[in-house]
Amino acid sequence: MTDFTPFEDLLRGHAGLLEDTAHDRWVRAQALFEERAYREAAVLLKELLSEVDDVGHELTDVRLLLARSLYHSAQLDGAIRVATELLEHDPNEPYAHLLVGRALQRKGRRDEAQPHLRLAELLGGYQI
Template sequence: MTDFTPFEELLRSSRGLLEDAPFDRWLHAQELFAEKSYREAAVLLTELLDDSTDVGHELTDVRLLLARSLYHSAQLNGAIRVATELLEHDPNEPYAHLLVGRSLQRQGKADEAQPHLRLAELLGGYRV
C-alpha cells in the first residue's frame, strides 16, 4: 500500500467534489494526455476552452495541450487551427510553430511547413 502525506490524502478525498471545477478538468485532461487518450483529452480541453471567459493569453497551456492532443490523434486540421489561434496571442510560441509545421508536413504540404519549422528551431531549439 502506498503511503500518502496528509495533504495528498486531502486532495485525493476531495477529487470528486471538485470534478466540475475548471482546474480539476485541466488536471484530468493532463492525465488523459499522459495516458495517450488524446481524443478524450481533446474533447475535455475543447469544453474547457468553450466554458472559459478568458479571451487572452492565460489559456495558452490549455490551447497548447489541445493542439498537441489533436495532432497526436491525427486531427491535423484541428491541430493547425488551434496552434494558429495560439500564435495569434503569442507569435513567439515555438511549440505551436512546431505543431503547425509537423501537421502540414503530415498533410504533404512541406513548403508551407518550412517557415513554421524554422521558427520552431530558432525560437525554441527544436531540431527539425
C-alpha cells in the same frame, strides 16, 4: 465501495461523475494526455476553452495541450487551426510553430511547413 484505476477515475470525471471545476478538468485533461488518450483529452480541453473567458496568457497552456492532443490523434486540421489561433495570441510560441509545421508535413504540405519549422528552431531550439 468500488476501487477504480486512475484512468477509470479520469473517465468518470469526464462523464460528470466527479467534481467538475475548471481546474479539475484541466488536471484530468493533462492526465488523459499522459495516458495517451488524446481524443478524450481533446474533447475535455475543447469544452474547457468554450466555458472559460479568454484571459490571455493563462489559456496558452490549454490551447497548446489541445493542439498537441489533436495532432497526436491525427486530427491535423484541428491541430493546425488551434495552433494558428494560439500564434495569433502569442506569435513567439515555438511549440505552436512546431505543431503547425509537423501537421502540415503530415498532410504533405512541406513548403508551407518550412517557415513554421524554422521559427520553431529559432525561437525554441526545436530541431527540424
